[in-house]
Amino acid sequence: MDLPRSRAANERLHRVIPGGAHTYAKGEDQYPEHLAPVISHGRGAHVWDVDGNEYVEYGSGLRSVSLGHAHPRVTEAVRREIERGSNFARPSIVEAEAAERFLENVPTSDMVKFTKNGSDATTAGVRLARAVTGRPLVALCADHAFFSTDDWFIGTTAMAAGIPGEITSLTVRFPYGDLAAAEALLQQHDGQIACLILEAATQQDPPDGYLAGLRDLAHRYGALLVFDEMITGFRFSEHGAQGLFGVTPDLSTFGKALGNGFAVSALAGRREFMELGGLRDPRDRVFLLSTTHGAETHSLAAAMAVMDTYEAEDVTARLHALGARLAAGVREVAASHGVADHVVVRGRDSNLVFGTLDASGAPSQDYRTLFLRQLVTGGVLGPSFVVSAALTDADIDHTVEVVAAACVVYRKALDAGDPSPWLGGRPVKPVFRRKA
Missing domain, CATH: 3.90.1150.10 (Aspartate Aminotransferase, domain 1)
Structure with missing residues (x-):
């Protein structure tokens, strides 16, 4: 060839x-x-x-x-919306429609914020967990390959050039499927871990009781549980792994299949946490997600078309x-x-x-x-x-x-x-x- x-x-x-x-x-x-x-x-x-x-x-x-x-249902939705303009000085009504449609699809969440890529969504989730708990450390699942291009994760890989060790030291690891090891890590860093972040499943389904046990452990030690649903969202279940396995995290991130190739990802979670990034909460504000192109109307139209297609077909x-x-x-x-x-x-x-x-x-x-x-x-x-x-x-x-x-x-x-x-x-x- x-x-x-x-x-x-x-x-x-x-x-x-x-x-x-x-x-x-x-x-x-x-x-x-x-x-x-x-x-x-x-x-x-x-x-x-x-x-x-x-x-x-x-x-x-x-x-x-x-x-x-070039799925026809998606491309037609994008074509219709892009002719109406894609980015304005104020939110488009499409943002409300897409958020409502997403929350219908992922009813385990109360609020959602859209952005363009998975790294931004997962990093926003980590920042929010740190703000909620007032703690510095992030615990990520060592058996899962990728979470973000940002320093808190990439600093733990072989491509850590340009990332200060002080940042890398704020990330710790736990193995998948082992509740005892997760508890030992939480005990070792008692009062310091803001969240446990992992994919709910990858090449194997979680052991019976593992996800619920991990959530209980996180809450017992004052941490949040974050599911990275970039892959599992839609591909494992249209309601995400959290819907498939019946375990609701505090925060979760979605992307990839959400737009069928168009750039859209999401951070979703409980209202009491997500409102820290809003305008109606008296606590210190979190600069959660604020991206110029985060709510391009045609990408949100693609996401709604994808969710409709998953349901219809x-x-x-x-x-x-x-x-x-x-x-x-x-x-x-x-x-x-x-x-x-x-x-x-x-x-x-x-x-x-x-x-x-x-x-x-x-x-x-x-x-x-x-x-x-x-x-x-x-x-x-x-x-x-x-x-x-x-x-x-x-x-x-x-x-x-x-x-x-x-x-x-x-x-x-x-x-x-x-x-x-x-x-x-x-x-x-x-x-x-x-x-x-």
Whole structure:
């Protein structure tokens, strides 16, 4: 496969954009060498690169495009609203309509404030928790990959350059699923932790009683419980993980699928806390969220259209059904080619990822490179196996056929004891690393 126009476009991107992309997870280093297509356009579950190649796409927009690209209900809502103006000197009535519609969808919250990206929403939640409690420390779940681009989180990663250690020391960690460990952390920092923040679920559902137990622990020690629902919101349930598992946090953040690719995210929570960022509370005010473009009318129109579509078309159920079909197919062909212990599918059916393991069963970037190379050359753009509702059975069947061919190569590499002849260049790299 030759991608001359994509290679040239990647060079253009690197000349003017640090990293060659506006999101590190979309970087050229996340794909096999010379096989990082630059996208021209997309429709439904398919995208086309600037070289004219067509792909079945997974993980669309880092899980944000759950309905498929250019979904007609969403694009029509945006088209109608954008012709009426997008940003004014005072709030648009669309802001009230979108907030009311969101709170219908997430009835566990009393108030909501919209912004443009997930990092701003989670950081606002952390700031609010600190203001409510008067405490400095944030406890985040160590087993969850990403919360924010802001210092309180990024300072805990390998890419901590530019962040003072004094800030990093204000973040502590707890493991997922272990109430005893969480209580030990709360005891160790008694009276200092403002909040516990975590994704309610990722690749596995929470152990029975864990989320309710964590909420009780947080409240017993005077902290707030914050759910990061950027991924779980809508994709696990249209009411979020809090609706699916029946546990209400104090604050929660939503994004990604909320706008089907349009920029909108949300901080939601209990009125007694959210009003600290308002004009009708006598306590010291919190500069909660105040963004010039936070309430662009067309993005809020997109969010309302997304919520209506999820309800009208039972989208969450469709995502689970498509994912189940894909997972079953991948596992079947992996087993038939003797690599079931090395090409593995994990996660809830609506939010699948794949693992690429070496001969000893350890995660391998080399084998991931081999696998991704076979996917891309087979017409599948799949940094994960996260499905969109626009996929068809034919798309799934094609993907499974490509995976089957990849498993043949994978088996050869395992038998040879060295995947390097099949990499085509340098291996793909993890996002969080100290040196480029």
